[in-house]
Amino acid sequence: MSERGRGVEGMGRFAKAADKVFAVRSKRNGVTRVVRERYVRQDWECRTEGCERCAGQATADAGDLWGAFPSLARRVSGARLILVPDFGVLCEHTQLFTAYPALFDNVVVSGSAITRLQDIGYTRTLEEIRTLTADTRRSVVVFSDHACEDLAGEVQRLSGGATPGAARDLAVVLGNFYADHLGLGPDVSVVVLSNEAASEDRPAVTPDAPVVEVLTTAEYLRALQAGSRLSHMLRSGDAALVDKAALLNESLDELLARKREQEAARAAGEGEGGSESLMFEPHASEAVVEAGLKSGVLVAGVLAVSRRNRRAAFVTSRTGERIYISSLKARNRAIQDDEVAVRILPRSLWEVPPQSMSRGRGGGSEGSGASEGGDSGTGSEDAVMTGSVVAVMRRTLSGPMIATLPALNDGALVPNSVLAVPMDIRLPKIRVSSSRLASLFGQRLLVSLDEWRASSAYPSGHVVRALGAVGDAAVEMEALLLANTIVVEPFSPAALAELPDHEIGAAWEVPAAEVAARRDVRGLHRVASIDPPGSKDVDDALSVCEVTSGKHAGCVEFGVHIADVSHFVAAGSVLDAEARQRGTTVYLADRRYDMLPAVLSEDLCSLRGGVDRLAVSAIFTVDVSKGFSVRDVWFGRTVINSSYQLEYGQAQALFDEGVGSAKVARFAPFAGVSQDDLAQLRRDIGLLVGFGRALKEKRRARGALELHSDEMRVQFSEGTAGSAVATSSVVGLSAKVQLEMMDIVAEFMILANEAVAERVYVAYPEAALLRRHPLPRNEAFEDLVRVATLRGYALDTSSNAGLAASLSAAMVGDGETLQLLRQLATAAMSEAVYFSTGSVAEDEFYHYGLAAAYYTHFTSPIRRYADVMVHRELLAAVGDGPVVPSLANRGVELLAAHLNDRNRVAKAAQRDSVDLFRNLYFKLHGPVEASGVAYSFFDNGFEVYVAEYGLRAPVYVSATELAGGEHPWFAQFESSGSGYAVELDAGSLRVVARGGSDAELARIELFDRVRVSISGSDALARVGGIAVSLVGADAGDRAGGASERGQQADFRELLNADRRVARVGGSGYAELGSGARRAAAATRMKQQCYELTGTDGRSARKSWYVRFAGSSRAAAAGGGSGSDGGEGAGDDAQFAARTEAGVWERGPGRRRYSGRDQR
Missing domain, CATH: 3.40.50.1010 (5'-nuclease)
Known part of the structure; x- marks a missing residue:
């Protein structure tokens, strides 16, 4: 080995090596030969811990x-x-x-x-x-x-x-x-x-x-x-590693053997494009895709598969266009979130997306047939832009997925390969082979997708490892963490070594040097924290202090004090790297995984009551007498002592009920507190409420939205939450109760976040870490506008201010339906994201939901790494901290992308964990009856919102369910002579008598209340499945009440008229009379739509209709002279005969179902 020298003269520790020569394809000049100089280092380091030969050498690399x-x-x-x-x-x-x-x-x-x-x-x-x-x-x-x-x-x-x-x-x-x-x-x-x-x-x-x-x-x-x-x-x-290695080796052997077979097949001319029959078109080459994108023949975008119907997919192009991919064949082996190149079909081949909901993963094929998508678009004005995938430009599935093998029938032989069913309904089944398949049935598996050949209906993959039995709470929890790419491991010894030598709960004193260097607000500001029950990681506290002298005399200082995490976590340290990698604390239904070790998150950083703590503060000087106008704001490091550590309910009770309330006296934080001190605390809370209300009103005036999310709390038996929860420990579900005090605290956090965002942007215009909420596309509100318009509610989606006002005016007096509309509005919007100000134009900084020109996250550094970074930027900006080494646009941009990913998966894991335990609850305690609101109708059922359990779920209504007795409500209609039929369209479900009269027996419309029965699903494939069946129309009927029904009666009649106009034929529907009358009715409906929504009414007009026999037995016995849509005498008997075969009939403006459910 050569001796490491001093380097070439003039080159220091670098010496020039041979040049690297390579070719680059140029847009103008074709292929260009490029010569790049290469240098080598003489001060390399092996980077092995404890290596004496490398001691003192450089730690950087070339x-x-x-x-x-x-x-x-x-x-x-x-x-x-x-x-x-x-x-x-x-x-x-x-x-x-x-x-x-x-x-x-x-x-x-x-x-x-x-x-x-x-x-x-x-x-x-x-x-x-x-x-x-x-x-x-x-x-x-x-x-x-x-x-x-x-x-x-x-x-x-x-x-x-x-x-x-x-x-x-x-x-x-x-x-x-x-x-x-x-x-x-x-x-x-x-x-x-x-x-x-x-x-x-x-x-x-x-x-x-x-x-x-x-x-x-x-x-x-x-x-x-x-x-x-x-x-x-x-x-x-770890001795258990031996077993893991053996299992992994077996899977690896099978994978390598299959690859050798595939290579041999390709060598024999049987590969893609060879002698095998192709189920998909071969993917276009990179050169073809590049040329197609340049010429505009192809469009690039990201594929998204519908959760409602996994056979329906859309590609959102880089310009925001949505392209419908109508079949699995047209999808051409692309999977969820892939970046693809799409060819737009001629307008004559555009199709209508399906109006049915997928029902889990049935036994039907997911093959490449072209006819399983929407309706033929020929001549249909409801058809949408349709295309087909010609190439997968980038596969985004970056790791193994969670899947399950379907159970074999009793006595069946174990096959050589089987289709693994992913937990995510949007992903395709994967063909896996293993010599130990028999031991894998009924297990949650980690499965890796290897390839998807054009000759195969399914991709092939291999089992990485088995997690454990399906249904076991611990296994399901591990599965959802892995599915969301959350790796849970303890902090490394190197990171823990950087922590202060401190026991949780032990006394800790603020060093004298820190007191001298900070603004000390102890004894001046009256400080309290207000948090959810049981909070240990207290990020923030609020304070009040009257200004008695100086230019702001008579004003009030409101302090927003945030835990000073950056004091304990040095930039560039091992602990900082681990916190950055985690990105956020992950909150699950039964536990949490902290971003920081407990000694910091629960003690030294936490702004606990009654102890001195370090904070980074934003102190606002406010003229209370002049509409709470902000006169000044100060940022910097402080020392605080919080006098009270309150819960939302405790602060609310003190504000609402006063000092002498018996309820207030029972709360622990007020024990031993004098009446005078309590009265002062109540006055301070009153000031906070007054300022908070003023802030909220100002935000509303500028267009801020009041959105809604269903946050459910899972209740566990005593002593089990936070540990390995057993299935039997889930004892209840409760919706979050919204208190005004929650809104007040949130307003102060928003105020501080906005002020800090503007300050760091001024200081670092090219590298400030901010947060924006992009304006949603108009197309994103289609579902919301459709359901609202069908019931006559006018929603203005042209701006956040218009949407906020129209949502508030939609259904005053019915909070549940308003909640639902707000949820649908929330779901229609894109996610808020972190970004570097050097990467985005300033007019795109806007936060749509909060109507804020500048916004960031500053107020939760214990549980969000973004806030830690923003603290460092703020302190550097105000001269109260060192300049952050990584303050360059590229570094902040990469950090923002990482944090967006971690934030997204943490939210998904939290949602999935609630779904898991909600399903376990209904499996233990179901079936449970509840009241819900019907809000979206499809040709095989409708969706229902059950506010009590924060549940939005499908209710499938088809001949299959009715024949199986899944919906007992329909049994009452068996006595109606020759039976009944069920009609579904975009705005209602109707039960009508069969045999020619078509008399309406019952109706469920949009936003009607219904009674449903909820049970935990036994489906193996997915975590958190819920089965909901219809018990009947609720006694309350319409969600909006009698007055609303009267106001909308004319509009509904016009919609009903349009539904009847759209049917084929007319002998059974002659009540509309002449064609002129039908045309007039349609015209009146469109005019009413325009008056209500400012549109031509297309979104309100019913574009499909389906009818099926409610009782196969009654249908077979019917066969009278009545007709369904004017198809002639005896049609019902023919309909019953077709029920056996399971046939769909399609026609303009009409679908008629008989037999098999479309799942």
């Missing part, structure tokens, strides 16, 4: 890898086993490194492999490696072998061509380098992982150089057997 992999300065642990994967293993098995951290740790990735991945555009693999290196709990580093003087020549020689086995040999070079550098012996082993055979052009090895072990991934896993040398070298020493 090349542009530093920016891409910010954890390069970290070191590989001092463990005795070091893994060096080659390029092929990185491409194929990086997911295993993520899924099995204990089996694949202490990994050194070569910089030459990273460069090759960058050259060929393997962004998914690069992102996985970047995540591994950024995780401070892991020991995964990148060593720039191509920039190391001792290795650069050999690396360049082996990288020069496409020699088979070159990737393996490059890894061997790096492995031998580490083995020589560290010294092989009984305590250290270096293993090169490669699935390639060695090349003829072997790496140069001196005779006395040690030879490292070169193993395939499967051989490595087999070597980790009990008692083996390698198993003893694993850092964790």
Whole structure:
């Protein structure tokens, strides 16, 4: 090994190596030859913990890898086993490194492999490696072998061509380098992982150089057997790893065997485009896609599969257009969130999206048939832009998915392969093979998608590991965490070593130096925190102080005090890196996973009552006498002591009921407090309420929305919440009770967030971390406008102010329906996101929901890393803290993207955990009857909102359910002579007598109250499934009450007339009279729509209609002279006969169902 010298004169520690020559395709000049200078370092460091030979050497690395992999300065642990994967293993098995951290740790990735991945555009693999290196709990580093003087020549020689086995040999070079550098012996082993055979052009090895072990991934896993040398070298020493390695090895063997079969088939001409019959069109080449996008023939966008109907999908283009993908064949192997290239079909081939709801995952095929989507669009004015996918530009599924194998029939033989059903209904079934399939049925599985060939109806994949039995609460919780890419591991020893030496609950004094450097508001401001019950991580507190002198005499100072997390978590520390990686505290129904260790989140940072704490404060000087106008604002570090740690209900009760209330006297925070002090606290709360109300009114005036989300609390039996919850411990569900005090506290947080956002933007216009809520597209409100218009409610979606006003005016007096409308409005909007101000034009900073020009997150640093970063920016801006090292647009932009992802998955995990325990509750205590509001009608049922349980769920109504007796309410109509029929259209469900009279027996319309029965679903595939059946129309009938029904009666009659106009034929519907009368009715309806909504009425007009027999027995006995839509005598008997076959009939403005449910 060469001696590390001082470098070439004039070059310092760098020396120039051979130039790198490569070709670049230019838009104007075609292919261009590019020469890039390359330099090598002489001060490299192996980055192995405790290496004496590298002591004092540089910790930085060469090349542009530093920016891409910010954890390069970290070191590989001092463990005795070091893994060096080659390029092929990185491409194929990086997911295993993520899924099995204990089996694949202490990994050194070569910089030459990273460069090759960058050259060929393997962004998914690069992102996985970047995540591994950024995780401070892991020991995964990148060593720039191509920039190391001792290795650069050999690396360049082996990288020069496409020699088979070159990737393996490059890894061997790096492995031998580490083995020589560290010294092989009984305590250290270096293993090169490669699935390639060695090349003829072997790496140069001196005779006395040690030879490292070169193993395939499967051989490595087999070597980790009990008692083996390698198993003893694993850092964790966990005996259970041996079993995990054996199971993983078996799956890996099967995967490799299948790949060899596929390669042999391709070599024989049976691959994509070969002799096999293709179920999908081959994907277009990159060159074709690029040319198509430039010419406008193709459109790029992101695919989204409908949760209501998994056969329906839309692609949202980069310009905001929505393109309907009408079938699985047209989807062409693209899956949820893929970036795809789409060809728009001619307008004559556009189709109408389906009006039915998927019913879980039935036994029907998910094959590539072209006719399972919407209606034919030929001549239909309701058809939408339709297209087909020609290529998947980027597959976004970055890791294994959660799936289940469907149960086999009793006595059935176990097949060689089976379709695994993903937990996410939007993902396709995956064909998996395993010699241990028999042991995997009824298990939650971690399944990886490998490929989807054009000749296969399903993608193929392999089982990574089994999580445990379906239905077990602990297994389901692990599944939903993995499904949302949330890895729960303890904080690393290095991170914990950076914490103060402090026991939770022990006394802690603010250092004198901190008191001297901060604004001390103890004894001046009267401080209290107001939080949800049981809060331990108290982020914020509020204070009041009258100003008695100076230019603001007579004003009041309102303080918003936020925990000073940045004092305890230094930028660039290991603890900071782990907090950044977590991004946010994850709150689940039964537990939480903290972003910070408990000694900080529950004690030293938490603004607990009665103790001194450090804070970062925004103090507003307000003229209370002049409409609560803000005169001044001060930002900086403070020392506070909160006198009261209150819950929302306690503060509300004191404000509402006064000091002498018996209810107030029972609250613990008020025990032993004098009447005078309580009276002062009540006056302070009164000031907070007055200012908070003024703030809320000002926000409303500028267009802020008051949105709604159903936050449910799961009640557990005593002592089980926060631990491993058993199924039997779920004892109740309760909706969050909204108190005014919650709104008041929220107004102060919004005020502080807005003020801080503007301050940091002024200081760092190119790198401030802010938060924006993009304006929603008009198309996003289609569902909301449709259901509102069908009941005559005029919603103005042109602006946030118009939407807020029209929502408030929609149904005054019916809070439940207003809640529903607000929920639908919330669902229609895009998510608020973090961003760097250097990446977005200033006119796009706007927060649509809050009507704020500038907004950020400053008020919750204990549970959100974004707030920690904003604290650092604010303190640097006001001169109360060091300049943040990473204050560059690119760094803030990458951080924002990461935090958006972590925030999104944390919310999804919270929602999924509530769904899980809600389902467990109904499985234990169901069926439960409840009152709900019907709000969306489809051709196989409707959706219902049950406010009591925060539930929105489908109610399936079709011949299948009726024949099975799933809806007992319909049984009462059996006595109506020849039976009954059920009619469904966009605005109602009607029960009519059969046999010709078509007399209406019952009706359920939009926003009508219904009684439903709720049960926990036994479906294996998905977590949190709920089965809801119709018990009947609620006694309350219309949600809006009698006065609203009278106001909307004329409009509903026009809609009913339009429904009858749309039917084919007319002998059964002759009551409309002449064509002139029908045309007049339609004209009146459109005019009324225009008056109510400002549109031409298309969104209100019924575009489909379905009728099916309510009783097959009654239908078969009918066959009278009546007709269904004028199809002639005996039609009912023919209808009953078609019920057996299960046939759909389609026609203009009409669907008629008989038999099989469309699921």
